[in-house]
Amino acid sequence: MSLVPSLTEAIAATDAELLVGATDWCTHPAGLDVPRVGGTKWPDVARVRALEPDLVVANAEENRPEDVAALRDAGLFVWVTAPATVAQALGSLGRLCAVLGDPDPGWLGQARAAWVSPPALPAVRGVVPIWRRPWMVLGRDTFAGDVLARLGVVNVFAGSTDRYPKLAPGDLGGIEADLVVFPDEPYAFTPDDGPEAWPQARPVFVSGRHLTWYGPSLAEAPAVLTRQLGG
Structure with missing residues (x-):
């Protein structure tokens, strides 16, 4: 179950x-x-x-x-x-598969291989909203934050004391970032719902499944997300 x-x-x-x-x-x-x-x-x-x-x-x-x-x-x-990192996720998945009776299924091998040396953008500073009303962003020690860091996106809030800091609407414009990364889940951000609050940074829209899920989607995630982040 x-x-x-x-x-x-x-x-x-x-x-x-x-x-x-x-x-x-x-x-x-x-x-x-x-x-x-x-x-x-x-x-x-x-x-x-x-x-x-x-x-x-x-x-x-x-x-x-x-x-x-x-x-x-x-x-x-x-x-x-x-899991709070890609490595921890792959390790956890390996232990789960072992319990299931197949410690090295093909999809897991593909996922491991995809993250040995993933493609990466030139380092950019990014902020990653995950909700609005109130605004919430990725903070410290998150799986999605580690995914992005491995692909060249330095999370502006990685040093926050909170894992998911809440922000006041009036604070958003003063945050220095090159990118605002909008996943399509858990909040379904769209070009008309989200970017208007962050005029200082380039908006990019990414697959929430590839950013936050740890499972077979990890095999595709580096290529999918790098393409989406590159705009």
Whole structure:
């Protein structure tokens, strides 16, 4: 059972028959036909328990601690992941695949190879909004921040005390950045919704799945994101 969209994709790519359920937000692979248990937040604990999974896979940021606790109180084994770097994500995925009975599936080998020496832009300073109302950006110690750093984007807020700093609208124009990187999730930024608040920097729009998911998408992420970041 997976409560994390990227790990649902990873498990399905390794052995789809192992999945007994997933969340409503688990959109990859397309056409995945498994029982759904609600969102990543507030999953239906009774529904999860009824499916009798041997293992529930969760994530420290995507899933609420109280939901993890409720699943464990129901007698389920819950594995919680929390990678903050590409290396940690690849290591975590390797351990998961080993538990699944295939420690080195083809997609994982491709993902590892893609990040040995990924293409990189000339170093640029970037800010990465992930939400507005209120504005929130990537701060310190995030997986997406490490992805971008490896591709040449230096996060302006990497030294923040917060992992996801909140910004007042009046503060945005004074932030020195070359790029504003707008992912399409969790907030669906568009050319008409986002760039107007950051006139000082070039806006670029990137695939949230390739920026924030850790799973099979990691094999494509360096090429996809570099192309999008280069404009």
